[in-house]
Amino acid sequence: MRATRATRALAALYAARPEAALSESEVETALAAAGAQVNKVTVYRMLDRFAAAGLLHKQVDAARVTRFALASAVGDGAAPRFECDDCHRQFRLSQGSAKVQTALKQVLQALATAGHESLAVDIAVRGRCAGCAHPGQGAPA
Ligand SMILES: [Zn+2]
Incomplete structure (x- = not known):
């Protein structure tokens, strides 16, 4: 996985909030706040890549929003x-x-x-x- 600035920011985001199950828009907002401005498509691509690598666990909430949580916390x-x-x-x-x-x-x-x-x-x-x-x-x- 290429360690781009956005990827590092995403990893830092989950390191800081290991309990969080974040939606794409929440991640996008958090990354922008961290100085890594990326569009929706890029955020989804990163999240899917993290999920495919087994780092994140994908789940759908009651409002049918896809959320991503740290896989290590899922046990x-x-x-x-x-x-x-x-x-x-x-x-x-x-x-x-x-x-x-x-x-x-x-x-x-x-x-x-x-x-x-x-x-x-x-x-x-x-x-x-x-x-x-x-x-x-x-x-x-
Ligand atoms: Zn509430």
């Missing part, structure tokens, strides 16, 4: 996440994640024992994020 593909119904931002849930993973592993193991293959789990909690529920208190960026 077994069973990382629970929280999605805000108002602003559609996604937050990875790290608290209690280990317990969920352990419980899921047992479920998956039982299914695998029964002969089922290629199992994928997607856990999403829906609601309103702190920024939308309490707009006066300064939403986290």
